[in-house]
Amino acid sequence: AQSVTQLDSHVSVSEGTPVLLRCNYSSSYSPSLFWYVQHPNKGLQLLLKYTSAATLVKGINGFEAEFKKSETSFHLTKPSAHMSDAAEYFCVVRMDSNYQLIWGAGTKLIIKP
Amino acid sequence: SAVISQKPSRDICQRGTSLTIQCQVDSQVTMMFWYRQQPGQSLTLIATANQGSEATYESGFVIDKFPISRPNLTFSTLTVSNMSPEDSSIYLCSVGQGGVLDEQYFGPGTRLTVT
16 A cells, blocks of 8 residues: 655754755555645645656756655755745655545745744 | 636634535546645545546545535535534645646635634
8 A cells, every 4th residue: 555654744944955855655556756835824736746757856946856766765855945945845645546645744844044 | 737716715614514615627627636634734535526426435534524516527516514623624626637647736725614
């Protein structure tokens, strides 16, 4: 059965420093993986997705994620944090057999000035 | 990507009453989904709504409590029936686009508080 684990419930970084949000997944087959962002009082926005093409995926707002099959990881990174990046980030895996999305618990990113 | 709107954006309701949430999409989509996001938690899929057929409910959710309609390819409603404070959540609809339905796009959500 598929599952997804976000290793940190909160991550706090200073503005201008790198961001790393960690995600591990469990899947029997080659998964589709996504990162979504949810800003306070706003809807969910797709940041990026991996669907068996390039293992390094570039998304919006300078974020990228690398699919590492050997480590079953799909960590989200950004070289330099901006105050506007403060939000909740969700790692998501799509079920192999159907459309269902399995959601991680979320990581709250806090940006310190 | 599809543009999705939801009504109402928020509501405060008394226990024992029902609320119907509307989801409108600006293009025709095959599958629409309803999620619940309880305070401080991640998303949980309630059901999948295909046009012209009964909604498919996930474990822990039943039609009597969360009836869903899907009258056409751009619209769906979710009703939260006989509400209790435990139903206080954000309710989100989403749509799948593309042949493989990989991506889902989300509405802004309906923030429900039950007193």
